[in-house]
Amino acid sequence: MARFFVGPLVGRITDTTEAFWNSPYYFPVTLAVTAISMLTGNVVPSTVALALLCGWMLMFCRDILAAATPFLMVFLLSTVKYDSLAVFLPCAPLAVLPIGGLLVHFLRWRAPITVGRSGPGLAAVTIATLLGGLGTIPAKEYFSPLSLYYTLGLGLGLLVTYVLLRSDLAAPRLYDLLQRLMQMLYTLGLAMVLAIGCFYMGHWAEFAKSWEIPPILFRNFAATVLVSTLPSAFYMARRSRLHLMGVLLWALALFFTGSRTALLFGSVMMLLGMLYLVRWKKLPLWIFFAVLVTAAVAVLLFGQQIYELFFGCRGDMDFINPHESRWALLTRGLQDFLHHPVFGVGLGNQKNHDIFTGVPGSMVFYHNSLLQILGSMGLMGLAAYGTLLWGRVRLLLRGGEAAHLVGLFYLGMQLTSLTNPGLFCPLPSAMLTVLVFAVLERYMDDPAYLPGRAIR
Incomplete structure (x- = not known):
């Protein structure tokens, strides 16, 4: 061949x-x-x-x-x-x-096999996902296609993906690797913005009838993609102020997802993104404060209308309902950990199916990354993911624009994973994160690298 x-x-x-x-x-x-x-x-x-x-x-x-x-x-x-x-x-x-x-x-x-800083952490996670639920999960559930997808997809699959990417990335490139990565994230984010726009094109009559955000089935997925890729929009805006229109599109899409995760963590990422532009002298500090004041005034004057627009269609005006299934899942996750502290109950365990039923093809998520680790993989999982997190944080602490942008991307992924499946979806979220850090490792391992300087 x-x-x-x-x-x-x-x-x-x-x-x-x-x-x-x-x-x-x-x-x-x-x-x-x-x-x-x-x-x-x-x-x-x-x-x-x-x-x-x-x-x-x-x-x-x-x-x-x-x-x-x-x-x-x-x-x-x-x-x-x-x-x-x-x-x-x-x-x-x-x-x-x-x-x-x-x-x-x-x-x-x-290409020769290359393993960087993420290798040990991903290897540890591979072991944790395979052994999660040891002695607890029924064999039928462990070896079911859905269970194997998550067990292998979040462990061995990511490790193999990382090694292949890291090895291939070792070859020299004639372009700015950071810029190309941000263009990729920007394109993915714009696609999700378009998905939200297309949803409203198809449901405009329903929206215009009550002026309440209709329920969007993929809002959690949209929140994860939009929040994590938002830093790329600010990177593009630093290169050209025309891309501030992109930031505005992200802001509108985040709000109109109807996702509380998007509203809360999207606001946090918006503030951090504006500070990034202030840091690079692309946005005057007074504009940053003017935006904050404008937002505060809008909430004071139109807070009730905005609240009804966002929550009205839910039939529940509470930002957090104490009776919703998320609280039951958090409680169940803690119980699963306390009853099976070493290996947890396994990623493919269906014991909590009575509380949560996701879309076809999804496992029973706890909707919280920490409890997902503890409940599914126990202390072994905590040690494994802790190793992976520490390796990534050490890389980010080297500083420079690349580390700042990837750090914001990773922060967005981690924040959305506190309330959504997030990083526990092998494709695209977990794989995209592995790709981003593989690129960052290659970027920083270049002998010519200095914090804040682009590498070709």
Whole structure:
């Protein structure tokens, strides 16, 4: 197979493909392809096109990052039919495209195995996910397809993904790695902004009838993506003030998700993002305070109307209802840990199904990352995830703009994981986080790296 990809024709195709990846058109084209299904409500066209693009970039582009955006975009298409993910089943055979492309990629461009700072933590998490529930979870539940997806996807799958990415990233690049990473996150975030916009296009009559935010099934997923990718919008705004329009779109999308997580943690990230612009002298400090005062005045004058707009359709005007299932899940998570402190009850355990039933294909989440670790994997899981967290924090403490931006991304992921599945969704959240830190490691391990300086 390797011989097949040698020759002048293949060389020209490769050069053209890599030129497209390094052109200003790559990310807009990927976003436009994704928009087709979001605007039409038919998941097939964009899924097929993105799978083809992913496989093609893997086969004919030396840079593995070129395939990441179309691959991750496929999972954002779930917003189109979030209540019926079975519509993707006819597209399942398309998985051979990225899988085959990946095999070809590593046959064409073999790289020595490289493991960085995240390696030990991900290895520890792999052991914790595999042993979680030892002696507690029934074998039938442990070996069920859903359980294996989460057990392997959050452990071994992420470890393998990290090693492949980190090894491939060792090759030199002719572009600013931080800028390319932020462009990727920016594109993913814009796709979710578009998903929210498309939802309102299809439900405008319902919204205009009561002027209350209608229930959005994928609001938790949207909150995770929007909050974590928001730093990329501020990075782009630092490069050009025109992208402040992007920040405004993020703010509107965060509010109109109807997600309390998006409202609360999105506000926190907005403030931190503005401080980032102040730090880089792209936003005067007085404007930062003017925004705070304007927001405070708006709440004082129109607080009741805003509150009714956000919560009215829920039928419950409390920001946190003491009787909602989240509290029962938190209590159950603590009980599961206390009864099984060493290994927990396992990620695939269905014992709490009486409290929570998610969309098809989701496990029984506790909706809190700490209790998810303790309840599912016990003290062993706490030690494993603590090792992973410490390794990542040590990397971030090296400082510089790259560390600040990735730190904000990671903070967004961690905050949303306190109230949503977040980082316990293998795809796209957990994998995206592994990719971001693999890029940061490569960025910082370059001998030319100095905090705050871009590397080519």
